[in-house]
Amino acid sequence: MILRRVARPLLATIFVTGGINALRQAEGHAKAAEPFLNAAFDKVGDVVPEQIPRDPVTLVRVDAAVKIGAGLALAAGKAPRLAAGLLLGSLVPTTLATHSFWTMKDPGERAQQQIQFFKNAGLAGGLLLAVADTAGKPSVGWRARHAAKDVSASAGKLSRKAEKRANKLAKRAQKALPH
Template identity: 60%
Template sequence: MILRRVARPLLASIFISGGINALRNAEGHAQAAAPLVDKTVAPQADALPEQVPTDPVTLVKVDAAVKIAGGALLAFGKLPRVASLLLLGSLVPTTVAGHPFWDEKDPEQRQAQLIHFLKNAGLAGGLLLAAADTEGKPSVAWRAKKAAHDAADQVQDTAGTVQRKTGKATEKATKAVESAFDSALSR
């Protein structure tokens, strides 16, 4: 559908642009991310495997790569549901770290951060819609429910057939026994 071919690249563009910007200025973004990293990742650093990055600059670069790759996948319609979920997973910490309007004392700054926060909330809504979009095909849940219903119908049909055949066989056996009994009595 033409709508998806237009909407997905439009939605993806902000993430690709943001990812490129974050790669170009990783240190600046890392300063904004540092308070969130200090609250969330740093306390768990000892428990994490050695390969998992814990410094803000590396985490910003990883986040930027996710934004660029996820945005490109979404824009080109390749794995759009997975790409949308990746972008959503990237958007949440970016929003919390980058737009903490609740910490702002200056009313103008607070309002500006609130606007950016709400913009990202709107983007999250778009990503949720993109993640749920089955492109007109039935969802996995619907297909599973239908398969279960079809299987139940098949079992019921088979049970009915078996019951009818058993009834006919019982009827034939009863007639045969009655006939044998009648012929034994008539001798």
């Protein structure tokens, strides 16, 4: 559908450009994200596997790579639901780390960060729609329910056939027995 061919690249653009910008300025982005990351690792660090990097610059670069890769995949329509899910997973912590307007004291800065927060909330809504978009095909849940109905119907038919066959055999056995 033409709508998807236009909407997906438009939605992806902010993530691809943001990812490129983050790669170019990884240290600056890491500095902005560091308080959030430190607080997050303080709270859940013991359940985060050791293989997960804790260095803010590395995490910013990983996040940027996800945004660029998933953004390009979404724009191209390659695994768009997965790509949108990855972008959503990247957007939430980024938004919390960089647009926590509720912590701002300066009214001007608070208003600016609030705008950015709600812009990202709108992007999250678009990504949720993209995650749920089956492109006109039945969802996995629908297919599973209908497959279960088909299996149930087939099992019922087999059961009735087996019962008829058993009844026929029983009648033959009765006729074969001497009276």
